[in-house]
Amino acid sequence: MKILITGAAGFIGSNFADYFLKNDYEVVAVDNFNDFYSPKIKEFNISEFKDHPNFKLYRVDISDRAALEPVFSENTDIDAVVHLAAWAGVTQSVENPHQYVKDNVLGTNNLTDFCIKYGINNFIFASTSSVYGDNPTPFTEDMNTSFPNAPYPATKKSSEVLLYTINKNQDLNVTIFRFFNPLGPRMRPDLALPKLVKSVEYGKVFELWQDPTSSARDYTYIDDMARAVEAVIKEPQDFVIMNLGNSNPISLQDMIETVEEVTGKSVTTTENYLPGQMKETFADISRARDLIGYDPKTTLKEMVEFYYNWFLQQPEWYRKDDY
Numbered sequence: 001m002k003i004l005i006t007g008a009a010g011f012i013g014s015n016f017a018d019y020f021l022k023n024d025y026e027v028v029a030v031d032n033f034n035d036f037y038s039p040k041i042k043e044f045n046i047s048e049f050k051d052h053p054n055f056k057l058y059r060v061d062i063s064d065r066a067a068l069e070p071v072f073s074e075n076t077d078i079d080a081v082v083h084l085a086a087w088a089g090v091t092q093s094v095e096n097p098h099q100y101v102k103d104n105v106l107g108t109n110n111l112t113d114f115c116i117k118y119g120i121n122n123f124i125f126a127s128t129s130s131v132y133g134d135n136p137t138p139f140t141e142d143m144n145t146s147f148p149n150a151p152y153p154a155t156k157k158s159s160e161v162l163l164y165t166i167n168k169n170q171d172l173n174v175t176i177f178r179f180f181n182p183l184g185p186r187m188r189p190d191l192a193l194p195k196l197v198k199s200v201e202y203g204k205v206f207e208l209w210q211d212p213t214s215s216a217r218d219y220t221y222i223d224d225m226a227r228a229v230e231a232v233i234k235e236p237q238d239f240v241i242m243n244l245g246n247s248n249p250i251s252l253q254d255m256i257e258t259v260e261e262v263t264g265k266s267v268t269t270t271e272n273y274l275p276g277q278m279k280e281t282f283a284d285i286s287r288a289r290d291l292i293g294y295d296p297k298t299t300l301k302e303m304v305e306f307y308y309n310w311f312l313q314q315p316e317w318y319r320k321d322d323y
């Protein structure tokens with residue numbers, strides 16, 4: 001099968017591209033290597049498979065319709081689109097909503113327009129647990145998500161609603177996955193685990209973005225998520241929203257202690273509380289279990305061990321943020 005992955009040079013996209021290439025898919029990849037974090041990292045993210053015969057990369061901005069169309073006109077046999085390209089930082093979106101609206105909402109609409117024009121009927125969209133805002137936990141897909149805490153989840157919610165209407169009116173199957181705090185190799189440098197690991201390895205102070213005892217995240221292993229996406233690639237859903245979490249929220253304090261246990265080194269912290277952040281993410285995953293057999297089994301300790309062992313094997317410039 002042939003799939004289009006947008007945002008393929010990012011954290012999740014590069015893991016998915018790797019996963020699908022290893023499982024004999026052809027991967028058409030789109031990324032504009034933006035500067036949300038260093039493009040050098042994104043080049044590094046795809047370096048292991050960029051010359052794979054089943055991998056074809058387009059360095060294109062999805063918000064630029066004219067530049068995007070050849071991706072579709074030159075690959076008319078795409079079976080599914082896995083749309084991950086987005087600006088993804090909660091805190092940064094508070095400063096710069098315009099960028100988020102342009103790339104996350106308009107970009108999504110450009111992709112669906114070309115899916116319809118070129119007869120692709122399976123669209124898989126990466127939404128986020130942050131659409132749940134201050135809802136009580138655990139989060140279920142039918143909760144009211146019209147009151148998120150920052151422009152970033154607002155753009156994801158806008159895209160969800162847009163996709164719903166496109167599905168209603170056009171021949172496009174849509175699956176929306178609300179991702180809950182993925183962990184795995186090539187994690188974005190702004191995320192907690194890479195920051196924690198670097199802080200213990202290089203004696204840096206770790207900045208707490210929230211009270212570590214009351215803040216919790218439902219960390220989810222990236223390969224568990226890739227398997228869920230694969231299930232929908234093989235069996236498209238008409239329209240569905242599914243949580244992809246672990247259904248096991250971990251406090252920031254527990255995360256810190258797990259990193260200390262795995263690395264054998266202690267974390268030094270300081271407070272730098274950030275705006276727009278949710279207190280807790282916690283997924284009810286019964287819908288994904290029922291519909292696609294989603295069954296995440298990776299424990300936090302295993303995830304941290306996988307990440308840490310991977311991190312230690314990376315070049316020094318990468319480990320030391322020297323870019």
Ligand SMILES: NC(=O)c1ccc[n+]([C@@H]2O[C@H](COP(=O)([O-])OP(=O)(O)OC[C@H]3O[C@@H](n4cnc5c(N)ncnc54)[C@H](O)[C@@H]3O)[C@@H](O)[C@H]2O)c1
Nearest residue numbers: 007009010011012031032033034061062084085086128179
């Ligand atoms: N990492 C998380 O914790 C998390 C949680 C929930 C949802 N998500 C969603 O998953 C997706 C991937 O997130 P990630 O953590 O891998 O982020 P990332 O920033 O590592 O990857 C996103 C990629 O998209 C590319 N991109 C952004 N705008 C683009 C545009 N206009 N045209 C082409 N490429 C563009 C970027 O260059 C980047 O490589 C995003 O949609 C994000 O909102 C991530």
